[in-house]
Amino acid sequence: MSTQTVIYMISAICGVFAIAAYLGLVLVPAWTAYSTTKERIGAAFLTLYVLAAALVVGVGLGVAVIWFWDRIQG
Numbered sequence: 001m002s003t004q005t006v007i008y009m010i011s012a013i014c015g016v017f018a019i020a021a022y023l024g025l026v027l028v029p030a031w032t033a034y035s036t037t038k039e040r041i042g043a044a045f046l047t048l049y050v051l052a053a054a055l056v057v058g059v060g061l062g063v064a065v066i067w068f069w070d071r072i073q074g
Contacts, residue, residue, distance in 0.1 A: 026050050 030043040
């Protein structure tokens with residue numbers, strides 16, 4: 001198995017875990033907190049802001065690690 005294949009597999013597994021965490025820890029509690037369908041759809045839509053914020057923080061941390069890699073390593 002090549003190194004690139006291993007990287008793709010790890011990335012896919014991490015993506016599945018991230019989606020499962022979003023669904024289980026953010027979307028499901030927001031959905032079950034309300035009783036009417038209109039409120040539930042609104043809450044589900046608003047959780048997309050939480051998802052976007054988490055993605056921005058994750059990408060920012062990833063960029064910071066790449067930017068400062070030579071300082072971190074040495």
